[in-house]
Amino acid sequence: MAGRKLEVRYEPSGTTAHVPPGTTLFNAAHWAGIPIESTCGGRGTCGKCKVQVLEGHAERTLADYRHVSGGLDEGWRLSCQCEIDGDMVVDVPRALMVPKAATMGVGRFVLLEPNAVKYLLTLTTPTIVDARSRLRRVIDALVIEGLEVTVAPSVLPRLSAVIGDDEVSVITATVVGDRLIDVENGDTTERAFGVSIDVGTTTVVATLMDLRSGGAAAVESTINRQAPFGADVLTRVSHTQMHGPEGLEQLRAAIVATIDGLLGSVCATAGIGRDDVLEVVAAGNATMLHLLLGVDPESIGHSPFIATFLEPQDLRAADVDVEIHPEGRLVLFPSIGAYVGADIVADMLATGVAREPVTRLLVDVGTNGEIVIGNEDRVVTTAAPAGPAFEGGQILHGMRATEGAIEGVVLDVEAGEEGAVRLQVIGGDVEPLGLCGSGLIDIVAQLRLTGLLDGGGMLLSPDEALAQEHPLASRLQVDDEGVRRFALTDDVMITQRDIRELQQAKGAIATGIEAAMRERGLTVAGLDEVLLAGSFGTYIDPLGARVLGLVPPVAVDRIRAVGNTASEGAKMALLSFREREVAFELPGFVEYLELSGVEDFNERFIANVGFPPLELVRPGAIAGDPAP
Numbered sequence: 001m002a003g004r005k006l007e008v009r010y011e012p013s014g015t016t017a018h019v020p021p022g023t024t025l026f027n028a029a030h031w032a033g034i035p036i037e038s039t040c041g042g043r044g045t046c047g048k049c050k051v052q053v054l055e056g057h058a059e060r061t062l063a064d065y066r067h068v069s070g071g072l073d074e075g076w077r078l079s080c081q082c083e084i085d086g087d088m089v090v091d092v093p094r095a096l097m098v099p100k101a102a103t104m105g106v107g108r109f110v111l112l113e114p115n116a117v118k119y120l121l122t123l124t125t126p127t128i129v130d131a132r133s134r135l136r137r138v139i140d141a142l143v144i145e146g147l148e149v150t151v152a153p154s155v156l157p158r159l160s161a162v163i164g165d166d167e168v169s170v171i172t173a174t175v176v177g178d179r180l181i182d183v184e185n186g187d188t189t190e191r192a193f194g195v196s197i198d199v200g201t202t203t204v205v206a207t208l209m210d211l212r213s214g215g216a217a218a219v220e221s222t223i224n225r226q227a228p229f230g231a232d233v234l235t236r237v238s239h240t241q242m243h244g245p246e247g248l249e250q251l252r253a254a255i256v257a258t259i260d261g262l263l264g265s266v267c268a269t270a271g272i273g274r275d276d277v278l279e280v281v282a283a284g285n286a287t288m289l290h291l292l293l294g295v296d297p298e299s300i301g302h303s304p305f306i307a308t309f310l311e312p313q314d315l316r317a318a319d320v321d322v323e324i325h326p327e328g329r330l331v332l333f334p335s336i337g338a339y340v341g342a343d344i345v346a347d348m349l350a351t352g353v354a355r356e357p358v359t360r361l362l363v364d365v366g367t368n369g370e371i372v373i374g375n376e377d378r379v380v381t382t383a384a385p386a387g388p389a390f391e392g393g394q395i396l397h398g399m400r401a402t403e404g405a406i407e408g409v410v411l412d413v414e415a416g417e418e419g420a421v422r423l424q425v426i427g428g429d430v431e432p433l434g435l436c437g438s439g440l441i442d443i444v445a446q447l448r449l450t451g452l453l454d455g456g457g458m459l460l461s462p463d464e465a466l467a468q469e470h471p472l473a474s475r476l477q478v479d480d481e482g483v484r485r486f487a488l489t490d491d492v493m494i495t496q497r498d499i500r501e502l503q504q505a506k507g508a509i510a511t512g513i514e515a516a517m518r519e520r521g522l523t524v525a526g527l528d529e530v531l532l533a534g535s536f537g538t539y540i541d542p543l544g545a546r547v548l549g550l551v552p553p554v555a556v557d558r559i560r561a562v563g564n565t566a567s568e569g570a571k572m573a574l575l576s577f578r579e580r581e582v583a584f585e586l587p588g589f590v591e592y593l594e595l596s597g598v599e600d601f602n603e604r605f606i607a608n609v610g611f612p613p614l615e616l617v618r619p620g621a622i623a624g625d626p627a628p
Contacts, residue, residue, distance in 0.1 A: 005018040005019060005020060005376075005377065005378075005589070006018070006019060006020070006021055006023075006084050006085075006086060006087055006088075007087045007088075008025065008028050008029075008032075008056075008084060008087070008088045008089075008090060009088070009089045009090070010029060010032060010034050010090055010091075010092050011054065011089065011090065011091045011092070012091070012092075013034065013092075015032045015033070015034055016032065017029065017031045017032035017376075018376045018377060019031055019084060019585075019589070020585065020588045020589050021083075021084060021085055022083050022084065022085070022588075023083070023084050023585055024042070024079060024080055024081065024082060024083055024084070024581075025051055025053075025077070025079035025080075025082045025084060025088070025090055026038065026042050026049050026078075026079035026080035026082075026578075027042070027080075027578070027581045027582060027585065028084060029051075029079065029090075029092065030111075030578040030579075030581070030582060031355050031582060032355075033109065034092060035111055036049045036051065036079050036092060037049060038080060038113075039145065039146040039147075040080075040146045040147055040148075040178075041113070041115060041177065041178070041577040042080035042577060042578070042581060043080070043148070043178055044061070044063035044067075044078055044080055044081045045063075045146060045147060045148040045178075046145075046146025046147070047063075047066070047067030047068075047078065047146070048146065049078055049079045049080050050067070050068060050071070050076055050077070050078060050079070050093065051076070051077060051079045051082075051090050051091060051092050051093070052071075052074065052075045052076050052077075052090065052091040052093075053075040053076075053077055053082070053088060053089075053090055054075060054089040054090060054091055055087075055088060055089035056084075056086050056087060056088030056089060056090075057085060057086055057088075058075065058077050058082050058088070059082070059083070060072055060077070061077075061078070061081045061082070063078050063081045064076075064077055064078055064081065064082075079092075100112040100214065102214040102575070104214075104350070104568060104571060104572050104575070105349065105350030105351060105352070105565060105568045105569065105572055106350055106351045106352065106531070106560075106562050106565065106568075107352075108350065108352060108572065110214075110572050110575060110576050110579060111576050111578055112213075112214045112575055112576065113575075113576050113577055113578060114192075114194065114211040114279075114574065114575050114576065114577065115176060115177055115279060115329075115331075115574075115577045115580065116174070116175070116176040116177075116192065116194055116211055116278035116279040116328075116329070117174075117175055117176075117192070117211070118172050118173070118174050118175075118188065118189040118191075118192045119141075119142065119145055119147075119172065119173045119174075119175065119189075120170070120171075120172055120187050120189050121138065121141040121142070121170070121171050121172070121173055122141075122168060122169070122170050123137045123138070123141060123163060123168065123169040123170075123171065124137075124168060125165070125166065125167055125168055126165055134159040134160065134163045135151065135155075135156065135159055137163070138159070138163075138171070138173055138180070138183060139151075139180075141173070142173060142175065142180070147175060147178070148178065149175055149178055149179060149180040150178060150179050150180070151179070151180045152179060152180060152181045152182075152327045154181075154182075154326060154327055155180055155181065155182060155183055155327075158182070158183050158184075159183060161185075162183045162184060162185045163183070170185075170186060170187065171183050171184060171185060171186070172184045172185075172186065172187060172188040172189055174192075174278060174325075176278055176279055176327070176328065176329050177314070177329070179327075181278070181325065181327035181328070182325065182327065189212070190212065191272065191276045192210070192211040192212055192276070192278060193208055193209065193210060193211060193217065193270070193272060193276050193277050193278065194208075194209050194211050194277065194278055194279040194280065194281065194574045194575075195207065195208050195209065195263060195266065195277055195279075195280045195281075195324070195574075196209060196280075196281050196282075196283075196567060196570035196571040196573075196574045197259060197262070197280060197281070197282040197283070197284075197570065198282075198283055198284065198343065198346075198564060198566045198567040198570060199224075199255065199259075199282055199283065199284030199285075199288045199289065199292060199343075200224060200284065200288070200343070200366075200566075201224060201226075201231075201232060201233055201236075201285065201287075201288060201366075201367060201368075202223065202224060202227065202231075202366075202367070202391055202400070203221055203222070203223060203224060203400075204221065204222055204223075204224050204255075204258050204259065204262060205219070205220075205221040205262075205564065205567050206219070206220050206221070206259070206262035206263065206265075206266055207219045207266070207567060207570075207571055208266035208267065208269075208270055208272075208277070209571060209574055209575060211278070211574075211575065214575050216571075217266070217269075217270040217272075218265070218266035218267075218269035218270045219266070220262050220265040220266050220269070221262075222258060222261060222262060223258075223400075224254070224255065224258055224288075225254040225255065225257055225258045226251050226254040226255055226258075226291070229247075229250065229251055229254070231367070231388050231391075231393055232367045232368070232387075232388060233285060233287040233288070233297075233300075233367075233368065234301060236251055236287065236291065236297075237287060237297050237298060237300060237301035238301065239251065240296055240297060240298060241298055241301070248291070248294060248296055249294070251291045252291055252292065252293075252294040255288065255291055255292050256292070256320070256321045256322070259292075259322060260321075260322070260323060263277070263280075263322070263323065263324065274323055274324050274325070275324070275325045275326070276325070277324035277325060277328060278324070278325050278328050278329075279317075279324075279328055279329045279330075279331065279574065280317055280322060280324060280328070280329070280330045280331070281331045281332075281333070281570050281571075281573050281574040281580075282330065282331070282332050282333070282342075282570065283332075283333040283341075283342040283343045283345065283346035283566050283567075283569060283570045284341060284342055284343050284566075285335075285339070285341030285342070285343055285368065286300060286307045286310065286335045286337070286338050286339070286341040286342070287300055287338075287341075288341070289313075289332050289335070289341070289342060290307070290308060290309075292320065292332075293313070293315075293320060293332075295308050295309070296308070300338045300339075303596065305337070305338040305339065305594070306338065307335065307337075307338045310334060310335040310336070310337070310587065311334055312331065312332060312333060312334040312583075312584050313330075313331065313332040314329060314330075314331050315329065315330045315331075315332075316328075316329065316330070317329060317330040331573070331580070333345050333346055333569070333570070333573065333583055334583070334584055334586070334587050335587070336381055336586075336587045336590050336592055337381075337383070337592045337594075339368060339370075339383035340370055340381050340382070340383050340592060341370075343364070343370075343566040344364060344370045344372060344381065344566075345569070345583055345586050345587065346565065346566040346567075346568070346569025346570050346573070346583065347362060347364055347370075347372065347533050347565040347566050347569060348362070348372060348379075348569070348586055348590075349569035349572055349573065349579060349582060349583045349586065350562075350565035350566075350568035350569040350572060351531055351533070351562060351565055353372055353374065353375070353379060353531075354374065354375075354376060354379045354586060354589050354590065355376055355582075356375060356376055357375055357376055357377075358375060358528045358529060359373075359374065359375045359522065359526055359527055359528045359529075360372075360373070360374075360375070360527070360528060360529045360530070360531055361373045361513065361517075361527055361529070361530045361531065361551070361552070362531045362533055363509065363513065363530070363531070363532055363533065363550075363551065364533040364534045364565075364566070365386070365390055365437075365509065365532060365533070365534055365540065365550075366386065366390055366391065366534055367385075367386060367387060367388050367390070367391060367393075368383055368384070368385060368386065369383065369384040369385075369386040369505075369508060369509035369512060370382075370383045370384075371383070371384065371509070371512045371513055371516050372516075372590075373513075373516045373517060373520050373522065374520055378520065378591070379589060379590045379591065380516045380519045380520045380590070380591045380592075380593055381516070381590050381591070381592055381593065382512050382515060382516045382519075382592070382593040382594070382595055383512065383595070384508040384509045384511065384512030384595060385508055386505040386506075386508045386509050387501070387504060387505050387508070389437070389440065389498075389501040389502050389504070389505040390437040390440070390441075390505055391436075391437055392405075392434070392435065392436055392437060392440070394501050395435060395440060395494075395498045395501060395502075396485075396493060396494075396495050396497070396498055397433075397434040397435055397491075397492045397493060397494070398434060398435055398436070398440065398498070399433060399434035399435065399436055400436060401426060401436040401437070401438070401539070402426060402436075403426050403427035403430060404425065404426065404427060404430055404431060404432060404433030404434065405425065405426045405432075405433065405434055405435065405436035405439065406423050406424070406425055406432050406434065406435050406436065406439035406443075406488065406492065407424055407425070407426050407436055407438045407439045407442075407539050408423070408424030408438065408439060408442050408539075408541070409421070409422070409423055409424070409439055409442040409443040409446055409488065410422040410442075410446065411443075411446040411447070411449075411450045411472060413450050413470075413471045413472065420471060420472055421472075421475070421488060423439075423488060423489075424439075432488070432489050432491075432492050433492070434492055435488075435492065435494065435498075436539075437539075437540075438539035438540050438541070440494070440498070440502055441502070441540055441541065441544045441545065441548060441550070442541055442544050443486070443488065443494050444494070444499055444502055444544075444548060445541070445543070445544035445545075445547040445548055446544075447459070447486060447494075447499075448547055448548070448611055448614065449547060449614070449618060449619075450470075450472065451468075451470065452465065452470065452472060452476070452486065453499070453611075455610055455611050455612075455613065455614075456610050456611075457499050457500065457503045457609070457610060457611060458484075458496070459476065459484040459485070459486065459496050459499065460476060460484075461476065461478065461484060462476040462477065462478065472486075475487045475488075477493070479495070483495050483496050483497060484496045502548075503609045503610070503611075504609065506548050506549060506550045506608075507605050507606075507608040507609040508605060509550060510549050510550060510551075510608040511595075511601060511604045511605045511608045512595055513551070513552065514604055514608070515593060515595060515598050515601065515604070516593055517552075519591070519593050524552045524553060524554060527552060527554055527558070528558065529558050529559075529560060530542075530551050530552065530554055530558060530559045530560070531560050531562045531565075532545065532551070532559065532560065532561045532562065533562050533563070533564075533565045533566070534563075534564060534565075534566070539561070540561055542556050542559035542560070542561065543556050543619060545559065546559065546617050547611070547612075547614075547617050547618070548611060549608060549610075549611055549612045549617070553612065553616055553617050553621075553622060554622065555622045555623065555624030555625050556619075556622075556624075556625050556626065557624055557625075557626070558624065569583065
């Protein structure tokens with residue numbers, strides 16, 4: 001259970017932040033959208049982030065004595081070192097320099113201050129009087145930039161090759177965090193890149209980011225090579241249980257190979273070398289991150305669902321066989337629980353769910369449906385086991401969202417027979433091959449809206465539809481086993497069994513939403529927005545989701561598909577050390593609800609397998625809907 005939040009008011013703007021105890025004034029200011037100047041990444045070495053504490057307790061730190069000196073008695077402190085242990089009022093001087101920024105995530109204003117930076121340094125010629133070592137000359141030059149660094153051993157052999165003794169040396173020093181990892185001759189500051197990775201159970205997405213401009217240089221996605229070992233996290237955990245260390249190594253090697261392939265692709269697309277990639281920031285569910293590091297996830301698979309680690313990790317990429325700059329870093333987002341992973345923390349970062357007064361419901365729809373609900377005052381999260389239906393699994397003609405997949409369906413009962421079924425197919429004018437998740441939701445919602453599917457999820461029989469003179473009666477069939485089905489094309493059907501699979505999946509997520517809302521003390525009227533996240537969430541029709549009861553019955557214009565926000569959150573943390581610190585603190589802000597401990601879960605799940613009454617969810621049924 002997360003503890004109480006403390007309030008900090010920042011003057012002269014009067015902006016407030018509500019944050020967990022132990023958050024620094026610097027990070028809390030960023031939560032509230034107030035930029036405080038810094039060049040050292042909040043490490044207490046540049047001395048630029050001074051604020052004046054007007055009310056509240058503020059311990060003095062060694063960094064304060066070093067950088068603040070005479071202002072301590074007046075409440076001046078380094079904001080990056082001052083931890084909040086009670087309500088406070090703080091005055092923030094106007095920033096002398098506001099860093100570059102970009103809009104990322106879901107309308108988030110992100111200051112471009114990456115953790116990996118290249119510095120152009122000019123080193124004077126040594127003399128008998130100034131006989132400092134080459135290393136000391138670099139370290140001293142970085143101190144002027146506001147940095148105090150440790151040094152990677154691999155830097156030492158490069159110093160003599162890069163720094164001359166009889167002339168002024170212009171070099172580029174590469175610093176990741178507080179670690180000097182490289183020195184190069186001349187100006188190479190334009191070649192500074194990082195990669196964000198969304199390590200999905202099914203799909204892995206890599207984005208190559210230019211750390212100077214904040215722009216995406218290349219994006220690639222591919223199937224997770226662990227897929228042959230199981231479609232979901234539980235089957236992969238089972239693989240490690242059945243095959244022991246050998247099975248664990250198979251899964252680790254598979255995800256490392258997946259990431260390696262993506263890194264090669266994005267670097268080739270952008271025309272850069274792997275040495276130009278200084279850092280990788282990755283988010284994914286807890287099982288995927290365990291497998292990436294070769295950590296046995298067995299304990300995640302059974303009660304009480306304990307992970308070996310949930311905390312953020314900062315590792316030398318080469319130690320995990322991730323091939324970038326030899327001293328580059330691999331940073332993993334923290335997780336909240338065994339089934340609410342780092343990808344959901346990245347979702348929260350990208351959407352601002354925990355940082356704004358607006359009350360939002362965030363649903364990351366997939367095999368494991370993660371749910372986040374709340375605002376800056378309190379956030380509750382949970383996870384519901386939805387199964388593979390949303391990704392085309394266990395559906396007769398189900399498939400992934402690739403070329404040939406039907407991703408959208410409209411049934412027009414006013415049109416003639418030829419125009420009654422309109423399909424949107426990935427790839428444009430190509431032959432429909434099957435149904436992906438968004439197409440599955442669309443067709444079931446359309447069957448419901450056109451009266452071919454009752455509230456319990458039963459398709460009309462061909463005879464029943466003919467008796468009603470339904471315009472689409474000819475598309476209803478019964479197969480050799482007596483299973484009812486609806487023909488979208490001659491070769492692509494949706495069956496009664498498919499609909500039952502979808503009902504099970506959406507029932508689990510809907511019940512998880514109900515439980516989280518009840519825990520948070522919210523009703524539908526208290527929801528300002530519903531956000532559908534994940535690559536799949538991008539393509540869900542908001543009305544269809546409401547008609548099926550996948551999301552609560554709110555106005556369509558308050559249901560937003562926000563896309564792959566896990567990938568967006570990882571990019572934000574790659575480009576801004578401030579956003580990274582927020583991400584690392586988010587788990588302490590969130591209350592996790594384990595659905596297996598909800599007493600009436602089964603009863604509520606059974607109730608949610610059916611569909612809501614049409615009069616409550618059809619187009620125009622709710623105030624704020626566009627005209628039907």
